[in-house]
Amino acid sequence: MALQVSALALLLALPPLLSAQGAAPWPRPTKTPEKCEIPRTWDSRLQFAPAGPxxxxxxxxxxxxxxxxxxxxxxxxxxxxxSQAVWSETPTCRGVCTRAGNWPPSVSAASPRTEFAVGEEVQVTCRQEQYEGRPAWVRCTETAGRVEWDTSNVSCVEKCPRPQWDPRLRFVPDRPFYGWNEQTMLSCPGGFQPSLSVIRCVRWGQTWSHWTVWDQRAWRRITENVTCAETPRIIPGALEVSPTTIKLRWTCEPPESCQGSWKIQAQCRLDGPQSDPCRRKGLTREQPLQGLDGTVTCSSLHPFTSYRVTISGGYPATRAPSTVLYSRRVTTSEAAPDQPEIEPLDPSTKTLRWKQLPPCKGEIVGYQLNITAWREYNSDFLEVEELWVNQSVTKYLLQPWRHGTKYTVTIQGLTAAGLGQASRWDFETEISGKGLPALGQV
Incomplete structure (x- = not known):
């Protein structure tokens, strides 16, 4: 029995014998290698290259x-x-925010990275050249399958770009962008005037700004193009001056410059000390001018007073004129002086006294005294005398001094315009000559 088992083992160990027909031996059965398949549990958004089952x-x-x-x-x-085929890793589609996506153009990031995963934050600052605002944090978020930056904390306001108006305009200061509340002055080459002289950058809403101009009582948004317009010239004509009026004939050249949006205004302003013995009021007389020529008329002025006659222009007509087109100092004519202020008559000195007149209505060149003496009890007695004294005299000794006589004395100041209002003394001397009752002064 042992011999039979050994023979069987030897037989199995020998190579297979050829069949009687000389065919190859039967192959030993082998197992087919397994392949990797795409699991259904993987992220359905994944795409594979090359594609296959x-x-x-x-x-x-x-x-x-x-x-x-x-x-x-x-x-x-x-x-x-x-005996198994497995994948090296389990992949997934991960949400990513990129600067090429909805990255705000107004900010720049402190991090040099270009991609950020959902949930990551990065600090950003406003681009200083074109925007202004505080640093903020932005976060990469995913909502309803959409990945984007949460920029709710960003508050970058766009600056006002340098306006692209008339190429002849000059800006001071001149730069590509202007920040909030910054102003710039506009000017034009010689012979031209900007339609606006000062503009201001003001915030409008949460993200951008616009240019404004001061118009009467508030800043308004500029919607028109600012241009360089030719500055008009005022040609003065005939001048008429009286004690209370100044009239100046004027003509505008070239004619087209004084039409349209230009606003022209004349002004007569007191040109001298605002406080003096004459108590002149510094009231300014203004009047709008229209057309290509006309007359500037300033009335209700002070005599013998210097005024500055100015014609100014502005563009457009919605704002006050600011460019001086013509200026001249004019003095009104002299008028008769005011009434001199007199002092009570001193009987002991028999002297008439008065205060010197100030040159309010003209230079005082002297004083005129008219003396009339008469007697009620003697109708044949009448003496009349007219005297002239120079401007520095302020008293007069009455001679001769007649007793028992009534006197009326008047005094008037004199300018180149003539005699002014009179002040008056009325008095009567005693017959004895011992007393002098003053009857009154006017």
Whole structure:
């Protein structure tokens, strides 16, 4: 029995014998290698290249995802693990925010990275040249399958760009962008005037600004183009001056410059000390001018007073004129002086006294005294005398001094315009000559 078992073992160990017909021996059965298949549990957004239902061990597959997502990892490989085929990693589509997406153009990030995963934050600052605002944090978020930056904390306001108006305009200061509340002055080459002289950058809403101009009582948004317009010239004509009126004939050249949006205004302003013995009021007389020529008339002025006659222009007509087109100092004519202020008559000195007149209505060149003496009891007695004294005299000794006589004395100031109002003394001397009752002064 032992011999039979050994023979069987030897027979199994020998190579297979050829069949009687000389055919090859029967092959030994082998197992087919397994392949990697795409699990249904993987992220359905994944795309595979090359595409196929299964992959053999050793195959590499490149992955991709829809816009806004990145595969992690980007490449996987089918590996052989004993009798099984397995994937090297389990991939997924991960949401990613990029600067090429909805990255705000008004900010720049402190981080040099170009991609950020959902949930990551990065600090940003406003681009200083074109925007202004405080630093903020932005966060990469995913909502309803959409990946984007949460920029709710960003408050960058766009600056006012340098206006592209008339190329002849000059800006001071001159730069590409202007920040909030910054002003710039506009000017034009010689012979031209800007339609606006000062503009200001003002915030409008939460993200941008616009240019404004001061118009009467408030800043208004500029909607028109600012241009350089030819500055008109005022040609003065005939001048008429009286004690209370100044009249100046004027003509505008060239004619087209004084039409349209130009606003022209004349003004007569007191040109001298605002406080003096004459108590002149510094009232300014203004009047609008229209057309290509006309007359500037300033009335209700002070005599013998210097005024500055000014014609100014402005563009457009919605604002006050600011460019002086013509200016001249004019003195009104002299008028008769006011009534001199007199002092009570001193009987002991028999002297008439008065205060010197100030040159309010003209230069005082002297005083005129008219003396009349008469007697009620003697109708044949009448003496009349007219005297002239120079402007420095302020008293007069009455001679001769007649007793028992009534006197009426008047005094008037004199300018180049003539005699002014009179002040008056009325008195009567005693017959004895011992007393002098003053009857009154006017």
């Amino acid at each position: 299964s992959y053999a061990p050793g195959d590499s597959v490149t992955l991709s995802c829809p816009v806004g997502y990145r595969p992690s990892p980007p490449v996987i490989q089918c590996l052989s693990n004993g």
